[in-house]
Amino acid sequence: MSWVNAIVQGILLGGLYALFACGLSLLFGVMKVINLAHGDLAILAGYLAVGVVAVTHLPAVWSFIVVVPLFAALGYLAQRTLIQASLSRGVLTTLLVTFGLSIVIENALQQFFSANSRSLSIGSLVSDSLHLGSLSIAYLDLVIFLVAVVVLLGLQYFLSSSRPGRLIRAVADDREAAQLAGADYRHIFGIAAAIAFATVALAGIAYGMYTSIDPTSGTTALLLLFAFEAVVIGGLGSLWGTLVGGILLGVVQQLGAQVSSSDQVIAGQLLFLLILLIRPQGITSRRTA
Amino acid sequence: MTDAGAGGALLEVRDLTVHHGQLRALTDVSLSVGAGEVQAIIGANGAGKTTLLRAICGLKAPTSGSIRFDGADVAALRTERRVAAGIVMVPEGRRLFPSLTVQENLQVGAAYARKGPWTIDRVYELFSWMPERRRQLAAQLSGGEQQAVAIGRALVANPRLLLLDELSLGLAPVVVARIYDTLPELLASGVTILLVEQDVSQALRVASRVLCLLEGRTTLAGAPAELTAAGIESAYFGLSSAAAPGAAGSAGAAQ
Numbered sequence: 001m002s003w004v005n006a007i008v009q010g011i012l013l014g015g016l017y018a019l020f021a022c023g024l025s026l027l028f029g030v031m032k033v034i035n036l037a038h039g040d041l042a043i044l045a046g047y048l049a050v051g052v053v054a055v056t057h058l059p060a061v062w063s064f065i066v067v068v069p070l071f072a073a074l075g076y077l078a079q080r081t082l083i084q085a086s087l088s089r090g091v092l093t094t095l096l097v098t099f100g101l102s103i104v105i106e107n108a109l110q111q112f113f114s115a116n117s118r119s120l121s122i123g124s125l126v127s128d129s130l131h132l133g134s135l136s137i138a139y140l141d142l143v144i145f146l147v148a149v150v151v152l153l154g155l156q157y158f159l160s161s162s163r164p165g166r167l168i169r170a171v172a173d174d175r176e177a178a179q180l181a182g183a184d185y186r187h188i189f190g191i192a193a194a195i196a197f198a199t200v201a202l203a204g205i206a207y208g209m210y211t212s213i214d215p216t217s218g219t220t221a222l223l224l225l226f227a228f229e230a231v232v233i234g235g236l237g238s239l240w241g242t243l244v245g246g247i248l249l250g251v252v253q254q255l256g257a258q259v260s261s262s263d264q265v266i267a268g269q270l271l272f273l274l275i276l277l278i279r280p281q282g283i284t285s286r287r288t289a
Numbered sequence: 290m291t292d293a294g295a296g297g298a299l300l301e302v303r304d305l306t307v308h309h310g311q312l313r314a315l316t317d318v319s320l321s322v323g324a325g326e327v328q329a330i331i332g333a334n335g336a337g338k339t340t341l342l343r344a345i346c347g348l349k350a351p352t353s354g355s356i357r358f359d360g361a362d363v364a365a366l367r368t369e370r371r372v373a374a375g376i377v378m379v380p381e382g383r384r385l386f387p388s389l390t391v392q393e394n395l396q397v398g399a400a401y402a403r404k405g406p407w408t409i410d411r412v413y414e415l416f417s418w419m420p421e422r423r424r425q426l427a428a429q430l431s432g433g434e435q436q437a438v439a440i441g442r443a444l445v446a447n448p449r450l451l452l453l454d455e456l457s458l459g460l461a462p463v464v465v466a467r468i469y470d471t472l473p474e475l476l477a478s479g480v481t482i483l484l485v486e487q488d489v490s491q492a493l494r495v496a497s498r499v500l501c502l503l504e505g506r507t508t509l510a511g512a513p514a515e516l517t518a519a520g521i522e523s524a525y526f527g528l529s530s531a532a533a534p535g536a537a538g539s540a541g542a543a544q
Binding site for chain 2: 163166167169170172173174176177178179180181182183184
């Protein structure tokens, strides 16, 4: 039974990983930007939520109403200024710039919020759980998982079926050809970045409820690493794949933890390496011509 | 330099010079395209034909010279603003969005369209095979089919000036002929066409005026009827003294 429990908990944890990886997957899929500040941006969103709750006395669960739109706007601005400027100078520049951004965010958080850890208090929801036989599923984990599924599948649908989604895919395919169709690719990159940042904010808030955060959690909690692994396991640039990748990573980690609690992270890494070895294009990726 | 539609030219390019880094790709090229005309640019590989079209549609910034469209200077406008003004290019190599379906490719072309006669449905009428394959990915089409979709994608934007870059590249002659067969219908809808073509006989057949480039300079310009085969040959290859550099518009060079 404990193995079944490990698998269920792994699936739920995978939802959180997938939510984290969503923005990373989108930024890479559309702009070929590898955002090394991704984990720190999530933590920044978590801290903003803490601040919003302190100022407005909203229940923590509702902090996303303020933080998510704010992050979307921040994403658009960051793309039109910092990221676009570095994109025009080459791939290595975007790596350096987002790495720098990661350091700036960590230090700014230390400066304003001190190094003490914080968390988003959601009262009894954090400990309440659903009992199914001998399984015990925390409501919070379940809610985060459902949010992840809705966000990733919703975004996948948005990209495949809406007009802006179609333009985003067109720009990702061939920027110059999209310009020839009259599209301002910088604006469309901005929209994609706004969506990516909005999902990062959701992930950061979810993480702040899930556990406590401190200014360096973005790098020390291995969030960026897990997000990368989820994206690569699922297949670069596919959101549906990212969801599958996140869940697989979560399950394998929990199974590893079942063997020995110190094996959790290494089990995930082994899965990652195995996928790179036998299916480098990822689980769901079709090889494109 | 040019005589066609000097007063009411739709596109007026003057002394255009373009560099690729240190390399000068175009030197003082001038041309004028009147409304409703088909003008062809011919020349060997590397003569600067594609560079000229890319400069006109805004994908390549010129070093000097002017580009006027319908009387207004467009040289400083970004590509998408020129599309809004009515300059649309079908790029070399077709450049469809490979992960989008045929229909989605056309929808992207129509996303920022000007008002005009062309719609996705009208493109489907022009290429009757297209509707039943509209759900296929563009990457799965043959070269000729892709070229048709690329033309359709440009048409639904309702261009006033359509730039066609190497339509025949990599296509079988039958397929090329079929694609050129659609030009009369495009012209009838009020589109003006400036095309680049390596196949000289094809260019002479469809164009009302031909411009030959050699190493970035105009070596010949005139109506097909005014040109002789020998004159075109020397302008194209630069074999004889007739192709003196800078001898722009030397239509009589062959005599």
